[in-house]
Each structure stands twice: as C-alpha cells, then as structure tokens.
Amino acid sequence: MLLKKDQGPVAVVDIGSNSVRLIVYEDADRAPSPLFNEKVLCGLGRTLASTGKLSPDGVKRALRALRRFRAVIDQIKVGHVEAIATAAAREAENGPEFIAQAERILRRKIRVLSGTEEAELAALGVISGIHAADGFVSDLGGGSLELIDLRSGRLGDAATLPLGGLRLIDASGGSLKKAREIVDAELGKVDWLEKGRGRDLYIVGGTWRALGRLHMTQMNYPLSVMHNYRIPADDALKFAALLDHQSQSSLAGIRDITSARRETIPYGALVLERLIKQMKPRAVVVSVLGIREGLLYTLLSQEEQQRDPLIAACEDLARQRSRSVDSAYELCFWTDTLFRAPGPTETLEQRRLRHAACLLSDISWRAHPDYRGVQSLNLVAHGDFVGVDHPGRAFLALTIYYRNEGLVKDELSQNLIELVDKDSVKRARVLGAAIRAAHMVSAAMPGVLTNTPVSYEGNRLVWTLPDPYSNLEGERVERRFKELATLLDREGEIRVGSAYQLAAG
Known part of the structure; x- marks a missing residue:
C-alpha cells in the first residue's frame, strides 16, 4: 500500500532484539519529521543464544511497552500503522507466541522480517537519508548484524549474522576474548567483504550511534548532529579497538553513554573493529536512519522517493x-x-x-x-x-x-x-x-x-x-x-x- 503525502500521522512499531520503539511521523513524505519517538530497552534477545527463547523479563517489558504504544497511537489518532519484528522474534522458539500476544495488543498484524529483509530495509533507510550513498550498510542490533552492498542506489549481496550485542554477550559468556573468536568466525563466512575495500561503511543501530557519539565528544567536534558523522577508517579502527577492551565499570563515568548501553558498547566496538579489519573501508559513516525509515521509504510513491x-x-x-x-x-x-x-x-x-x-x-x-x-x-x-x-x-x-x-x-x-x-x-x-x-x-x-x-x-x-x-x-x-x-x-x-x-x- 502506497501512502499519500498530507494524509496525516504515520506510525512504525519496531520490535527489536534489544529495544522496542514507536515512532510517529508527522506525515508520509521524503523527509519525514518525527512527531513522537519513544524507545524501551527490553532485552528480548538477551537469552536467545543460550536458551533459544526470548527473555521472560524482556517479554514482560515489551508487552507493557506495546500497550502504552497502542494507547499513544490512539491518542495521536494515527491513520496508518506499520509493525515489524526482527531477529529475536524471528529465531526464538517462543517467538510466534510472543508475536501473537503483541498483535492482540496492537490490534494489527506484525511483519516478522527475514534477515535479508532487515538488511534491505536498513539500506533503504540509508538511501533515504544520505545523498548518493554508496558502500556497505551494516546494521547492528541486539540479536544480529546485517550487511548489504549498496552501489549506486542498488542493493547487492546481503548477509545476516548472529553478532548482535546481547547475543554476543550471551554466546560468549561475557568474555570479550571468546566474543572475538565468534565474530571472526562469522565474518569469515562472508566471502564478498573485499567488495567494500576503499568504500564507505555506513553503520546503523543504537550501539554504534553511541560509539559515534563518544568519538564526537573525544574530538571536541563542533556539531552535535549524529547523522552522517564521518570517521576516517584508521581513526575508527583505533577507537573501536580502544573501546572493546573497556569494562562496564570503566565506562560508567562517561556521561555520553547511558547505563543501558554500557553493556553492549564493548561488543559493538569489537564487531566494528573486526569488520573494518576485514573490509578495509575508507571511512565509517553513522546513519541515524535505518530499518524504520527504510520501511517508510518503501511506502512512498516512486515520484516521492526520487525527490532530493x-x-x-x-x-x-x-x-x-x-x-x-x-x-x-x-x-x-x-x-x-x-x-x-x-x-x-x-x-x-x-x-x-x-x-x-x-x-x-x-x-x-x-x-x-x-x-x-x-x-x-x-x-x-x-x-x-x-x-x-x-x-x-x-x-x-x-x-x-x-x-x-x-x-x-x-x-x-x-x-x-x-x-x-x-x-x-x-x-x-x-x-x-x-x-x-x-x-x-x-x-x-x-x-x-x-x-x-x-x-x-x-x-x-x-x-x-x-x-x-x-x-x-x-x-x-x-x-x-x-x-x-x-x-x-x-x-x-x-x-x-x-x-x-x-x-x-
């Protein structure tokens, strides 16, 4: 279903492996403005690697958040609602049961994305927000890492890997040394990473945005805007290598990192470090826009998509x-x-x-x-x-x-x-x-x-x-x-x- 401009508020509910988020956009257009934006870090995928199931506490928190989101949607009188779920709900043994409960609360069907669909929507989100984007798009969530080749506006090779922050913590037993071995083994399965050599690496996801914010603060950067923040690859590699050796206690005193992100920052930095080493990009570019904006982009007419x-x-x-x-x-x-x-x-x-x-x-x-x-x-x-x-x-x-x-x-x-x-x-x-x-x-x-x-x-x-x-x-x-x-x-x-x-x- 294509959306028309001036039709009123449009909402996207995104049920991720770490966070559950509601964004209500003012309208469906080429440069959508968020009217309402709320995120709850539920940790649905916290125990996925060790138990094969969604975290019980995460399920409880997510369903509570969704009840509030439904009430907010009704209060704003949103005309169109899209709901998606990603890796944790897709792969967990009790995922279908959770999705059924969530659908009853939201009063609408939830689209459980495949790994390839996640990668493609993340790439479309980058296209929607970065002019003439060309390179690799990498979306790091709580449960998975999506990679996709984006060349001249066209989507190419794609992969989804079990390297999300929460999943890595669970699978490695909290050992960064073991996590490094897992990351290298999974990235080694992607035989087309060399296609990214000398190109841009667009990073999507809350953990990587937090990493970018830390780098911006360290550099005393004159802008506070995170979107399209560009870091030369060598600098990004050194910074990621520094962060992936940090403990939660050493990060506790850094104001730019929320307590909820301290746990995943070292693991997100580890994934970025190993990815840069294998891919050898020219620069790392932060994209604030990802799956949700990519989804909205697919609902626009071709004419609207082509607008600058x-x-x-x-x-x-x-x-x-x-x-x-x-x-x-x-x-x-x-x-x-x-x-x-x-x-x-x-x-x-x-x-x-x-x-x-x-x-x-x-x-x-x-x-x-x-x-x-x-x-x-x-x-x-x-x-x-x-x-x-x-x-x-x-x-x-x-x-x-x-x-x-x-x-x-x-x-x-x-x-x-x-x-x-x-x-x-x-x-x-x-x-x-x-x-x-x-x-x-x-x-x-x-x-x-x-x-x-x-x-x-x-x-x-x-x-x-x-x-x-x-x-x-x-x-x-x-x-x-x-x-x-x-x-x-x-x-x-x-x-x-x-x-x-x-x-x-």
Missing part, C-alpha cells in the same frame, strides 16, 4: 517558517546567474547546496534582529534534516549566518569554518551577500526577483530594476549590492527606470 531529501526538508522548513516559499525558489533561480561563467562556476553538489540555502534564507525572520544570526546558525547547523553531509551542513549554516549578520562578524562561526575548505567559506560569503541584497529588494515576497535580474558585463555586475520596481532602489540596497560585487571582484551597477524595462515574458 535535503531540498524536500528545506522546502518544508520554508513553508513553515519563511514569509514565502515561492520567493525562496525565485531566489534559487536569481542566484543561478551569479554562479555561471564568467562568475564562479559550481558543481552539481554545490548548486544543490546553494538552492537549499536559498530555501532556508528566511526561516528566522520572526526572531529579534539582534538574535537572528545566532538562531539561524544553530537551527541550520543542528537541525534534524537529512540528505547533507557535515561540511555541507556547515556551508548552509555559514551562508544563513552571513545572510543575517553581514560579512564582518565571524566569531560565532569559527568552529563551523573548521569543517569546510576556504572555497566553501568564500562561496558562503558570496551567497550570504547575494541573499542580503536580494531580500532588500524583494522583501521576501514573490514576483520581484524574476523581474529584476543580475548579469555580468565585463568587469561589472549589473542589477536591473525596471519600472515598476525602480523605486525599490535605495542606499542600503546599493551598499549591499556593492558588497556582493566586491566579493565577486566586480564593480557593482544598479540600473533603474523605464529605459531598462524588461521585455514582457
């Missing part, structure tokens, strides 16, 4: 927070001319980021002028939109900061500047200056920028304001346009009046 997730998210923000999304799109096209020869040219990715910045350019207009720069910087730098890597996110944040604060105040943006190269900083300043000038004429209203184009003429940057827009020219417009022209190594000229009337159409 970053542009979709920025458009949604523009509709919610800016004065006119139509004006924001006009700004995209107005700035196209600035970034064509003889001006600075751009790649397709740079053009994509520029258009995203234009869509975000007016989202802080309601804030007090003294705080717009700070607010917009934080909103963009730490926003929950996807489809952009961290250097791209920093570029967007810098552009919107310069748009609001001007080009002379850099103190709040210094940490972000560390994430981008000099060319990106210059582009952010040029685009920020262009947006500042454009908004002085358009007042963020549609129908103006399409009729007041800019152009290059020799060493001049010319802005034409024909009638009936000629009276929009003024001192501040002239000053801001001069700043833009200077950044582009041009002389700025504003032409006004009926002599420069544009041809109709």
Whole structure:
C-alpha cells in the first residue's frame, strides 16, 4: 500500500532484539519529521543464544511497552500503522507466541522480517537519508548484524549474522576474548567483504550511534548532529579497538553513554573493529536512519522517493517558517546567474547546496534582529534534516549566518569554518551577500526577483530594476549590492527606470 503525502500521522512499531520503539511521523513524505519517538530497552534477545527463547523479563517489558504504544497511537489518532519484528522474534522458539500476544495488543498484524529483509530495509533507510550513498550498510542490533552492498542506489549481496550485542554477550559468556573468536568466525563466512575495500561503511543501530557519539565528544567536534558523522577508517579502527577492551565499570563515568548501553558498547566496538579489519573501508559513516525509515521509504510513491531529501526538508522548513516559499525558489533561480561563467562556476553538489540555502534564507525572520544570526546558525547547523553531509551542513549554516549578520562578524562561526575548505567559506560569503541584497529588494515576497535580474558585463555586475520596481532602489540596497560585487571582484551597477524595462515574458 502506497501512502499519500498530507494524509496525516504515520506510525512504525519496531520490535527489536534489544529495544522496542514507536515512532510517529508527522506525515508520509521524503523527509519525514518525527512527531513522537519513544524507545524501551527490553532485552528480548538477551537469552536467545543460550536458551533459544526470548527473555521472560524482556517479554514482560515489551508487552507493557506495546500497550502504552497502542494507547499513544490512539491518542495521536494515527491513520496508518506499520509493525515489524526482527531477529529475536524471528529465531526464538517462543517467538510466534510472543508475536501473537503483541498483535492482540496492537490490534494489527506484525511483519516478522527475514534477515535479508532487515538488511534491505536498513539500506533503504540509508538511501533515504544520505545523498548518493554508496558502500556497505551494516546494521547492528541486539540479536544480529546485517550487511548489504549498496552501489549506486542498488542493493547487492546481503548477509545476516548472529553478532548482535546481547547475543554476543550471551554466546560468549561475557568474555570479550571468546566474543572475538565468534565474530571472526562469522565474518569469515562472508566471502564478498573485499567488495567494500576503499568504500564507505555506513553503520546503523543504537550501539554504534553511541560509539559515534563518544568519538564526537573525544574530538571536541563542533556539531552535535549524529547523522552522517564521518570517521576516517584508521581513526575508527583505533577507537573501536580502544573501546572493546573497556569494562562496564570503566565506562560508567562517561556521561555520553547511558547505563543501558554500557553493556553492549564493548561488543559493538569489537564487531566494528573486526569488520573494518576485514573490509578495509575508507571511512565509517553513522546513519541515524535505518530499518524504520527504510520501511517508510518503501511506502512512498516512486515520484516521492526520487525527490532530493535535503531540498524536500528545506522546502518544508520554508513553508513553515519563511514569509514565502515561492520567493525562496525565485531566489534559487536569481542566484543561478551569479554562479555561471564568467562568475564562479559550481558543481552539481554545490548548486544543490546553494538552492537549499536559498530555501532556508528566511526561516528566522520572526526572531529579534539582534538574535537572528545566532538562531539561524544553530537551527541550520543542528537541525534534524537529512540528505547533507557535515561540511555541507556547515556551508548552509555559514551562508544563513552571513545572510543575517553581514560579512564582518565571524566569531560565532569559527568552529563551523573548521569543517569546510576556504572555497566553501568564500562561496558562503558570496551567497550570504547575494541573499542580503536580494531580500532588500524583494522583501521576501514573490514576483520581484524574476523581474529584476543580475548579469555580468565585463568587469561589472549589473542589477536591473525596471519600472515598476525602480523605486525599490535605495542606499542600503546599493551598499549591499556593492558588497556582493566586491566579493565577486566586480564593480557593482544598479540600473533603474523605464529605459531598462524588461521585455514582457
């Protein structure tokens, strides 16, 4: 069943080997926003390796959580609910009995995923949130590890291995030395890992997100956004090797690790370490989106799937927070001319980021002028939109900061500047200056920028304001346009009046 945009809240209940989670999304679209998100660490698969059954305490906690989730779903008046279960429910002897109880509580059928389906949905989750993702997707849960080759948007070889954190603890009797032997033996059965050499390794799952958070803290990283956090493979290998020798007591003092995650962190680090050694990727990339988002992605129309997730998210923000999304799109096209020869040219990715910045350019207009720069910087730098890597996110944040604060105040943006190269900083300043000038004429209203184009003429940057827009020219417009022209190594000229009337159409 395909879902339609604007149909209202959509819920996914995910019954995993370690956690049971409910996410209610605001709507079914390319960049879904969580309306409600709750997770309960139940440990269903804690005793799976030793007994072949779900943990009795885990079953009790999971059923209690599902009763609450059903009540929340009813309270929000969710129109469509999807429910899935993974490795523990699939493999346990008492799995069918548990699923039957869970279905009575949720009042709907639960889809028990195969290992291959888990891997494929995790890969689709990565596709839905990381632009042009290409590499290996690895999803570590409490009961299993899924691996799948993702190349140019297509799903390839897949495997599911009994290497989930809780399962490893159970199977090894709590011995990291024995767990290492188990991991090496299982990974040795996957004869296509060498296909990942020199490519990205996308890691999915709560334990690996916690590991990524620890690395981010250690590096004093300037962003707090976990999604698309990239670690060079050598650094990730050293860090994982350090963590997989830690005891729970040694991790207890680390604020970034919850007590519930301390148990599985060393085992998750062990799996990552051994996987990196065998696969030899170029980098490890954290994906916050996984099976649940992959499932939602499968329910979208092909047209919706093909939308750019970053542009979709920025458009949604523009509709919610800016004065006119139509004006924001006009700004995209107005700035196209600035970034064509003889001006600075751009790649397709740079053009994509520029258009995203234009869509975000007016989202802080309601804030007090003294705080717009700070607010917009934080909103963009730490926003929950996807489809952009961290250097791209920093570029967007810098552009919107310069748009609001001007080009002379850099103190709040210094940490972000560390994430981008000099060319990106210059582009952010040029685009920020262009947006500042454009908004002085358009007042963020549609129908103006399409009729007041800019152009290059020799060493001049010319802005034409024909009638009936000629009276929009003024001192501040002239000053801001001069700043833009200077950044582009041009002389700025504003032409006004009926002599420069544009041809109709």
